[in-house]
Amino acid sequence: MIEPSAINLPHVQAAIELLFQSYEYALLQNDLATLDHLFWQSPLAIRFGVSETLYGIDAIRSFRAARSTDNLQRTLRNTTITTFSEDFAITTTEFERVGQPCGRQTQTWVRFADGWHIVSAHVSFGV
Amino acid sequence: MSILPSTATELTKAFSTGQISALEIATATLKRIGNSNPTLNAFISITQERMLAEAKRVDQARARGAALSPLAAVPYAVKNLFDVEGLTTIAGAKVLATQAAARHDATLVQRMQHAGGLLAGTLNMDALAYGFTTENTYYGATHNPHDMRRSAGGSSGGSAAAVAAGLVPIALGSDTNGSIRVPASLCGIFGLKPTYGRLPRTGTFPFVNSFDHLGPFAATTQDLALAYDTLQGPDKRDAACAQKPVAPTLVQLNLGVKKLRIARLTGYFDQYADATAQSAAHIAARALGVNDEVDLVGVAEARAAAFVITAAEGGSLHLDALRERAEEFEPLSRDRLLAGTLLPAAWIQRAQRYRRQFLQRALALFDRYDLLIAPATPVTAPLLGQAEIQIGKLTLPTRPNMGLLTQPLSFIGLPIAVAPIWPDGPLPIGVQLIAAPWREDLCLRAAHALEEQGIAICQIIASQS
Numbered sequence: 001m002i003e004p005s006a007i008n009l010p011h012v013q014a015a016i017e018l019l020f021q022s023y024e025y026a027l028l029q030n031d032l033a034t035l036d037h038l039f040w041q042s043p044l045a046i047r048f049g050v051s052e053t054l055y056g057i058d059a060i061r062s063f064r065a066a067r068s069t070d071n072l073q074r075t076l077r078n079t080t081i082t083t084f085s086e087d088f089a090i091t092t093t094e095f096e097r098v099g100q101p102c103g104r105q106t107q108t109w110v111r112f113a114d115g116w117h118i119v120s121a122h123v124s125f126g127v
Numbered sequence: 128m129s130i131l132p133s134t135a136t137e138l139t140k141a142f143s144t145g146q147i148s149a150l151e152i153a154t155a156t157l158k159r160i161g162n163s164n165p166t167l168n169a170f171i172s173i174t175q176e177r178m179l180a181e182a183k184r185v186d187q188a189r190a191r192g193a194a195l196s197p198l199a200a201v202p203y204a205v206k207n208l209f210d211v212e213g214l215t216t217i218a219g220a221k222v223l224a225t226q227a228a229a230r231h232d233a234t235l236v237q238r239m240q241h242a243g244g245l246l247a248g249t250l251n252m253d254a255l256a257y258g259f260t261t262e263n264t265y266y267g268a269t270h271n272p273h274d275m276r277r278s279a280g281g282s283s284g285g286s287a288a289a290v291a292a293g294l295v296p297i298a299l300g301s302d303t304n305g306s307i308r309v310p311a312s313l314c315g316i317f318g319l320k321p322t323y324g325r326l327p328r329t330g331t332f333p334f335v336n337s338f339d340h341l342g343p344f345a346a347t348t349q350d351l352a353l354a355y356d357t358l359q360g361p362d363k364r365d366a367a368c369a370q371k372p373v374a375p376t377l378v379q380l381n382l383g384v385k386k387l388r389i390a391r392l393t394g395y396f397d398q399y400a401d402a403t404a405q406s407a408a409h410i411a412a413r414a415l416g417v418n419d420e421v422d423l424v425g426v427a428e429a430r431a432a433a434f435v436i437t438a439a440e441g442g443s444l445h446l447d448a449l450r451e452r453a454e455e456f457e458p459l460s461r462d463r464l465l466a467g468t469l470l471p472a473a474w475i476q477r478a479q480r481y482r483r484q485f486l487q488r489a490l491a492l493f494d495r496y497d498l499l500i501a502p503a504t505p506v507t508a509p510l511l512g513q514a515e516i517q518i519g520k521l522t523l524p525t526r527p528n529m530g531l532l533t534q535p536l537s538f539i540g541l542p543i544a545v546a547p548i549w550p551d552g553p554l555p556i557g558v559q560l561i562a563a564p565w566r567e568d569l570c571l572r573a574a575h576a577l578e579e580q581g582i583a584i585c586q587i588i589a590s591q592s
Contacts, residue, residue, distance in 0.1 A: 011140035014133030015147035018155040025158040034154075086146065115148065 002084045012083040016109060019116050020081065020091050023107075030069045036061055040110070040117040048122040050103075071097060087111040094126075102126045135201040135296040135350040139243075142189070142200035149189075149200035153182035153245050156202040160247060160294050166275065168267045169288040171207050172214060173248040178202070181245045196243030198357055203297040206283050207249035208256060209233040210330035218332040219252040219282070221265040222448055222455040233330030234362045235299060235341055242357045247295050250285030254457030256301060256334040257441060257464065258282050259309045259529035260509070264457055268511050271314060273554055273586075277508040280310030280529065283344070287314035290344045293587045297354045298344045303334045304433060305503075305533025307342050308545045308559060312503035313529075315547040315555030316585050317351045317574060318344045322564045323540025324369035327362030335440040336367065337479075338433070338537050346585040348575040351544070352377040355567065376568045380575045387497040387569065390419035392561075395426035396501040399531045401518045404502035406550040411558040412500050414582040415573060421499070423492060429485045429535035432478035434527075436538075439475045442467025459526065486539040493563035498573055503545045503557035505531050536561060544570035546583035555586070 019038065026034035036057075039045055043056040047063075054060045079093040089109040094102055108120040133141070141147045157175055164170045185200050205211065208218040210229035217223045232240065240246065251269045253261055261269040261284025269284040271277040272292040279288040283300025287310030290298050300307045302320040311318030319342045326341045333339055343354035356377050361370035391412040397405055442449070442464045449456065449465060456464065492499070505518045509525050516525050523531075536543060541564060545557035558577075562569040577583035 010134075010137045011144060012146055014137035015141040017133055018138075018147065018152060022151075022155040022158050025162050028162070034158075086144065111146070115151065116146075 006085040008083055009086070012086055012089065013081050015116065016081050016083060016089045016091065019109070020079075020107070023118070024076065028072050028074070030072060032064055035064060038118055040112075040119045042119075044119070046120045050123055050125060071099075073097065074103070089116075100125070133296065134347050135198060135345065135353060136347070138201050138296065139195075139197070139199050143195045149182035149185040149245065150179065152200050152202060153178045156245070156247055156295065163292055163294060166270065167272065167288055167292055168269050169250055169279070169285040169292065169294065170204065170248045171217070171251050171266055171285065174211065174214070174246050178245050178247055181240065185243050185245070196241070197353060198239065198297075199243030201244050201297060202247050202295045203239055203244045203299065203354075204247045204250050204286070204289055204295045205233075205236060205299040206252050206286050206301055208252065208301060208332040209236055209249070209299060211236060211246065211249060214249065216332050218256065219254040219263050219266060220457060221254075222452060223332070229330070231330060234327045234364070235358050236330070238358055238360070239299070244297070250283070250289055250298060252285055253282035254460060255441070255445070255464075256282040256303060256306055257457070257460035258526055259305060260511070260526055261285060261310070262459060262511060262526070264459060270511070271508045273315060274508065276510055277554075278313060278511050280313035280504070280508065282306040284310045286344050287311055287316055287318070290314070290316050290346055291585070291587065296346060296350055300342060300344060301331065301334070302340045302342060302537055303338055304437060304537055305530035307340070307344065308503045308533045308543060308557065309529050311344060311545040311547070312555070312557030313508040315549070315557075316344055316346055317348055317547065317583075318342065318545040318557075319351055319355055319567065319570065320537060320543045321355065321567050322542040323537075324367050325371065325542070325565070325567070326358050327365040327368040329362050329364040333444065335437050337436055337440060338540060340537065340540075346587055348380060348571060348578050349377070351574070352380050352571050355571070371565070374565070374568065376571050379568050380571060382572055384415050384498070384573050384576045387573070388419075388495065389415055389417045389498045389500065389573070390421040390496045391417055392423055392499050392501040393420045394422035394424075395535075396532060399505050399518055399521075400502045401506050403507055403550050404505055404556055407548040407556045407558050408500055408502045410548055410550060410582060411546065411577055414577055414580050415500070417500065419496070421492065421496065423489060425485055425488065426535045428481060429538055430531065432481045432485075433534045433538035435470060435474050435478040436482070438463055438467030439470045440467075442470070482538060485535075489539055489541065490563065497562065497566070498569050499561040501559045501561065502532055503559045504529055504533075507554040507556050533559070540564060542567040542570050544574040546574040546577045547585055548583055549586070558583075
């Protein structure tokens with residue numbers, strides 16, 4: 001059970017904030033190694049993109065390797081980081097890309113023996 | 128980004144509790160710098176290899192179960208007048224760019240490393256630390272993260288901008304006439320110029336030996352005190368260092384200001400402050416429960432004397448190079464350095480005599496008060512390239528006058544913290560919290576009290592994607 005006092009511990013938020021931004025920069029630069037490293041290396045990892053439904057790290061990795069790298073630049077706003085105790089966190093953000101409707105991204109982070117990884121992510125466009 | 132970047136205090140805790148490794152922190156920091164620096168121009172060199180190697184060492188020490196250092200896994204960066212082993216200490220000056228690489232780290236860099244810090248790189252500055260705007264003809268201007276069209280202040284502008292942009296939680300700079308306090312004010316962060324002689328300058332490039340100081344910048348008072356405590360300690364290789372033992376301030380940060388006698392400085396410090404700057408000092412005074420006002424006599428003369436000594440010592444330091452290669456000097460300060468080499472000895476001696484008198488007068492004031500408050504800069508951040516600033520009805524050249532309110536105080540070596548205030552609009556302005564020599568603890572306690580009330584806060588402009 002999570003006590004209210006265990007929500008948003010500053011040092012846990014600090015860790016997620018850094019990793020969240022690492023993921024964002026890696027995305028903009030199409031740094032596949034970093035993106036791959038930050039995802040959970042498991043068949044249970046899930047990523048729902050705008051048009052793709054990916055089950056397992058292998059499917060996620062294959063998608064990234066094949067996707068178009070045009071127009072990756074985006075600007076984030078209203079980013080939130082909510083952490084629960086020491087091992088679980090959710091990040092959400094809205095993003096804007098030139099010529100596209102406002103996007104939304106949610107990531108679920110879990111801390112394992114080898115550090116934090118994204119276990120599930122979902123990207124969509126708002127209306 | 129609407130989330131705050133991590134502070135040193137939180138990062139060290141995240142590292143020590145196994146939330147994140149030093150290598151992850153270093154990698155994320157390098158990515159952040161790589162993303163932001165092309166537009167900000169705060170970093171002149173990024174010490175990627177060293178940072179990653181230091182991170183691995185810190186991780187290995189933790190894996191071995193070694194005791195954790197106070198700044199374990201905390202990224203930091205230094206103004207490029209600090210020696211960093213393997214890099215040429217250019218001090219923002221093209222004329223020094225062909226010098227040999229430094230063979231050792233500056234003493235304060237060694238202390239940061241020993242405490243577990245991870246060096247991210249060296250930071251932009253006005254050439255030879257002579258200026259208040261970090262407009263550098265050869266290495267470009269550093270931009271203010273709050274408004275990229277504006278100056279970050281100087282001469283430690285890269286240091287302040289790097290912290291204000293959330294690139295590193297701690298940066299080191301130097302302050303001869305205001306070079307920590309001016310950029311802290313314009314970038315809206317905390318800065319500390321300790322007492323003259325407190326922190327050893329061994330391994331840093333000098334400007335005016337008589338009043339060169341080193342000190343830290345941070346986004347919170349806790350980080351500022353943590354860094355300052357780490358940097359303290361004697362070092363016989365700096366003759367001006369007072370060789371005092373460490374006087375910890377972090378543990379006293381919460382003591383408050385209720386028992387302190389505090390006054391707001393008037394006279395000169397009102398005359399050369401625009402409405403926003405005056406407002407900042409009033410806001411801080413009100414928040415600290417201060418009703419007393421006091422006029423320190425002879426400040427204009429102190430500033431003039433500081434100007435004379437600065438030009439003379441700075442000019443004489445570079446005399447040979449000025450003779451041989453004047454054309455390689457920064458055009459924005461070359462004339463002042465050349466003029467400094469020609470000053471009559473009588474002027475300089477008179478300025479030094481006045482310095483002692485003015486110090487005695489200031490010390491007398493500290494019989495009545497523990498702390499004094501004044502604005503840190505006459506105005507908020509000017510535009511890059513802006514030739515003049517407006518202070519009420521006065522119009523003055525920008526570059527030499529951003530230090531009007533800082534210069535007379537560093538001249539006599541008083542310890543001063545700067546706390547960021549937001550009187551109106553989106554641009555911050557700092558207040559100086561000034562104490563008697565060796566009482567940095569009081570400066571930091573007052574800054575912390577303002578921060579606790581939400582009066583002095585650092586609104587980090589986290590690096591945008």
